[in-house]
Amino acid sequence: MNFYNDNKSLKFYLSHPVMDKIIKLKERDFVDSDNDMMAPVNVEDAIDNYDKVLEIVGDLAANVLEANAENVDHEGPQVLNNEIVYAKGTQKNHEVLRDAGLYGMSLPRKYKGLNFPYVPYVMAAEIVSRADAGFANIWGLQDCAETIYEFASEEIKEKYLPLINEGMTCSMALTEPDAGSDLQSVRLKASFDDEHNCWRLNGVKRFITNGDADIQLVLARSEEGTTDGRGLSYFLYDRRDNAVTVRRIENKLGIKGSPTAELVFNNAPALIIGERRMGLIKYVMSLMNGARLGVGAQSVGLAEAAYHEALEYAKQREQFGKAIINFPQVYEMLGLMRAKIDATRTLLYETSRFVDLYKAYDSVSKERSLTAEERQDMKYSQRHADMMTPMLKLFASEYANQIAYDCIQVHGGSGFMKEYKCERLYRDARILSIYEGTSQLQVVAAIRFIGNGSYLKRIEEYEAMPLAEELLPLRQRIVKMKENYLKIVEAADKFGTSSETYDFLARRMVEAMGHLIMSHLLLQDVNRSKELDNTEAPEFMNSCKIMIALGESEIAKILTFVENFKEEDLQMYK
Amino acid sequence: MNNKEFQIVVLAKQVPDTHNVGKDAMKEDGTINRAALPAIFNPDDLKALEMALACKDALKDIMPVKVTIITMGPSRAAEIIRESMFRGADNGFVVSDRRFAGSDTLATSYALSAAVKKLGKIDIVFSGRQAIDGDTAQVGPQVAEKLEIPQITYAEDLLYVAEDEIVIKRRLERGVETVKTGFPVLVTVHGNANDCRPRHAKLLMTNKKACSVSEVLERQQSMEDMEALWAKKPFLKIEEWNADDINPDFERLGLTGSPTKVKSIENVVLTSKENKKINNSESEINELMKELVSAHII
Numbered sequence: 001m002n003f004y005n006d007n008k009s010l011k012f013y014l015s016h017p018v019m020d021k022i023i024k025l026k027e028r029d030f031v032d033s034d035n036d037m038m039a040p041v042n043v044e045d046a047i048d049n050y051d052k053v054l055e056i057v058g059d060l061a062a063n064v065l066e067a068n069a070e071n072v073d074h075e076g077p078q079v080l081n082n083e084i085v086y087a088k089g090t091q092k093n094h095e096v097l098r099d100a101g102l103y104g105m106s107l108p109r110k111y112k113g114l115n116f117p118y119v120p121y122v123m124a125a126e127i128v129s130r131a132d133a134g135f136a137n138i139w140g141l142q143d144c145a146e147t148i149y150e151f152a153s154e155e156i157k158e159k160y161l162p163l164i165n166e167g168m169t170c171s172m173a174l175t176e177p178d179a180g181s182d183l184q185s186v187r188l189k190a191s192f193d194d195e196h197n198c199w200r201l202n203g204v205k206r207f208i209t210n211g212d213a214d215i216q217l218v219l220a221r222s223e224e225g226t227t228d229g230r231g232l233s234y235f236l237y238d239r240r241d242n243a244v245t246v247r248r249i250e251n252k253l254g255i256k257g258s259p260t261a262e263l264v265f266n267n268a269p270a271l272i273i274g275e276r277r278m279g280l281i282k283y284v285m286s287l288m289n290g291a292r293l294g295v296g297a298q299s300v301g302l303a304e305a306a307y308h309e310a311l312e313y314a315k316q317r318e319q320f321g322k323a324i325i326n327f328p329q330v331y332e333m334l335g336l337m338r339a340k341i342d343a344t345r346t347l348l349y350e351t352s353r354f355v356d357l358y359k360a361y362d363s364v365s366k367e368r369s370l371t372a373e374e375r376q377d378m379k380y381s382q383r384h385a386d387m388m389t390p391m392l393k394l395f396a397s398e399y400a401n402q403i404a405y406d407c408i409q410v411h412g413g414s415g416f417m418k419e420y421k422c423e424r425l426y427r428d429a430r431i432l433s434i435y436e437g438t439s440q441l442q443v444v445a446a447i448r449f450i451g452n453g454s455y456l457k458r459i460e461e462y463e464a465m466p467l468a469e470e471l472l473p474l475r476q477r478i479v480k481m482k483e484n485y486l487k488i489v490e491a492a493d494k495f496g497t498s499s500e501t502y503d504f505l506a507r508r509m510v511e512a513m514g515h516l517i518m519s520h521l522l523l524q525d526v527n528r529s530k531e532l533d534n535t536e537a538p539e540f541m542n543s544c545k546i547m548i549a550l551g552e553s554e555i556a557k558i559l560t561f562v563e564n565f566k567e568e569d570l571q572m573y574k
Numbered sequence: 575m576n577n578k579e580f581q582i583v584v585l586a587k588q589v590p591d592t593h594n595v596g597k598d599a600m601k602e603d604g605t606i607n608r609a610a611l612p613a614i615f616n617p618d619d620l621k622a623l624e625m626a627l628a629c630k631d632a633l634k635d636i637m638p639v640k641v642t643i644i645t646m647g648p649s650r651a652a653e654i655i656r657e658s659m660f661r662g663a664d665n666g667f668v669v670s671d672r673r674f675a676g677s678d679t680l681a682t683s684y685a686l687s688a689a690v691k692k693l694g695k696i697d698i699v700f701s702g703r704q705a706i707d708g709d710t711a712q713v714g715p716q717v718a719e720k721l722e723i724p725q726i727t728y729a730e731d732l733l734y735v736a737e738d739e740i741v742i743k744r745r746l747e748r749g750v751e752t753v754k755t756g757f758p759v760l761v762t763v764h765g766n767a768n769d770c771r772p773r774h775a776k777l778l779m780t781n782k783k784a785c786s787v788s789e790v791l792e793r794q795q796s797m798e799d800m801e802a803l804w805a806k807k808p809f810l811k812i813e814e815w816n817a818d819d820i821n822p823d824f825e826r827l828g829l830t831g832s833p834t835k836v837k838s839i840e841n842v843v844l845t846s847k848e849n850k851k852i853n854n855s856e857s858e859i860n861e862l863m864k865e866l867v868s869a870h871i872i
Binding site for chain 1: 771772773774775776777778779780782807
């Protein structure tokens with residue numbers, strides 16, 4: 001088994017036309033190819049590298065991580081002498097991925113990374129998540145390297161970044177007992193120790209994923225007397241300083257292999273990342289988008305696992321003299337699962353490409369000034385990354401939950417028993433729509449792009465993209481959907497965009513837009529797949545048609561609701 | 575070869591994947607139809623590679639260490655040298671010649687020992703205990719005899735290695751034995767030993783273009799381009815040796831060097847001749863137990 005090779009969609013997105021530009025930027029037009037033994041010499045060579053490395057990921061995910069997942073779920077981590085000890089399988093997973101060089105994938109080679117763009121890195125995250133979504137957190141926290149790379153001083157970068165490839169684990173400590181979704185209320189205190197010329201951290205962090213990591217990024221209040229986000233800075237704590245106590249780890253519903261810790265910082269020495277006061281408003285906001293992209297990948301990977309589980313069961317299980325997959329109500333569930341996965345995956349890699357472009361420009365801009373055209377492209381990519389990320393997080397995590405739910409449904413009574421994997425997937429899925437910003441917060445992040453018309457502009461770009469003649473009728477249907485979307489927004493706008501009613505209706509507007517985006521993306525995939533004329537290319541047509549049909553009915557439903565809604569209706573819900 | 579370097583050789587074989595045997599696995603004449611079977615890295619040899627790489631890890635901070643793969647087989651056996659390079663081996667040689675065809679274990683070990691001798695000073699030779707196609711477990715020990723060096727067979731764990739000695743735990747029929755020796759030594763590695771480490775992303779990207787001249791010709795790639803690449807990155811060239819290169823006594827190669835004569839090969843189809851249904855009752859189970867005990871099955 002190989003979780004990369006058995007999924008044609010991944011190869012398909014790896015060769016997306018935009019990859020050409022991303023790779024040239026990321027590789028600085030292959031300037032390293034002469035002096036660095038592993039640097040690619042051209043775009044084709046780079047894609048071949050990604051392909052071959054993802055094959056390693058797919059092999060280890062299918063044959064090591066997947067095999068360990070059940071035991072990890074049962075055994076879980078524990079606290080021994082104030083330290084977290086992973087479940088045996090978790091430790092083994094970590095070691096095998098470290099030995100395969102799969103930490104620090106996106107870091108520049110200078111810092112011992114693989115210099116991979118986000119697209120293949122996110123694919124690796126998807127593959128790892130398909131095997132074990134809980135472990136994907138521990139592995140995925142290598143994202144912290146990205147924050148250090150982008151914002152920390154060269155001294156910190158040189159000291160810490162190479163360690164990540166060697167397998168030093170990371171965590172980001174943001175949440176506190178009274179600061180969850182509202183991070184502005186963070187209280188953990190940072191004060192400067194003149195005598196030792198370092199910062200000192202004192203206080204408590206709660207719900208910290210992989211809390212006892214080797215490298216911990218900590219949001220703390222460095223400005224005494226402040227109460228909002230502008231008094232917070234971002235710090236790096238090195239576990240080797242032994243100044244943090246693990247008070248407890250949580251007993252969770254799912255992702256049980258991933259330790260969630262309560263930490264007490266006892267005058268812990270720390271290094272500041274970047275500038276004071278920028279902790280929340282700049283650095284955490286930036287890493288939060290990365291984390292949300294990660295949850296998107298985790299959701300798609302978990303959904304893929306649930307789909308395979310359901311499909312296999314439905315083919316084997318016989319009732320009334322035939323395999324249950326032959327019953328309309330069962331194959332409808334399976335078809336919808338497939339379509340939802342294809343829809344969120346194409347959104348995942350669309351988002352990743354925007355993130356790639358703007359991060360690559362940002363990185364280039366540290367070496368030379370960008371041309372006016374490049375600056376514009378960077379801005380464009382960043383805005384699109386910002387607007388696609390919450391949409392992805394919202395849909396991917398909600399769909400993953402629906403798919404895990406249907407996976408149990410396909411299993412019937414057996415699915416309710418602990419013997420089947422679907423119950424673990426169902427429990428693991430539940431956190432996806434909660435952490436790194438709940439679905440409700442994704443709506444808050446996305447609604448401004450509804451208000452300012454940014455999404456709509458992107459829809460118009462999709463509408464203008466070249467398309468095979470025979471696919472135009474499908475596009476026409478999406479255009480019709482858009483007309484209904486416009487009516488929805490118009491009806492909501494009447495309440496005033498800063499009204500409570502508008503907030504109440506926000507989720508419906510965002511969801512309607514999500515259907516438009518996913519339908520267009522799938523249609524583009526169908527088009528490119530046909531052009532490739534390659535038997536290896538995946539078939540997106542069924543998923544595209546299913547998602548358009550679903551989008552049409554969902555948007556019609558939303559339109560009815562919004563048009564009938566009156567301001568006084570809010571009272572009914574209170 | 576550099577005499578100051580610690581030299582480790584791994585004898586590895588590309589074998590037909592006997593777990594995936596189809597109908598056409600054997601030819602009419604009873605020999606293996608290699609073309610019909612996927613070729614894989616012999617599992618015990620992968621474990622031998624791991625032990626070699628573990629030695630390298632342990633020694634590389636005190637002296638330069640080189641791990642070289644030697645494989646005998648058709649030119650496509652270069653694949654397992656690449657696989658080894660993705661895991662940390664430095665390079666390898668494919669020993670390939672029609673004159674080796676029909677070799678039994680004696681002729682094979684003779685050719686392999688001649689190839690090892692050609693490398694010059696050697697500290698450790700590792701090989702898998704046995705290959706899954708022949709299951710003889712004879713080649714490793716025979717190579718040690720021909721090289722006139724000590725051997726440790728059935729190695730299960732590398733306990734210690736330093737510049738002048740190695741301590742190995744070996745599997746016996748009813749227990750384990752811990753042995754220590756100096757160098758040179760040949761070690762055959764048991765299937766219980768540690769699994770081989772995964773391919774490493776960086777080593778893969780660095781070495782993925784490694785290939786032999788035969789492979790360039792087979793793939794119809796431009797030899798000029800490859801020569802240019804090899805000039806820049808010499809480690810990417812997988813060398814091939816033919817019979818002449820290893821300075822052998824030609825009488826001892828191939829069929830002429832193989833005293834083993836195959837008399838006949840039969841195609842055995844395993845079928846169950848006797849079926850017996852045992853009901854789930856005390857008395858019937860007792861009967862079955864008695865029968866099994868009397869037949870010395872349990």
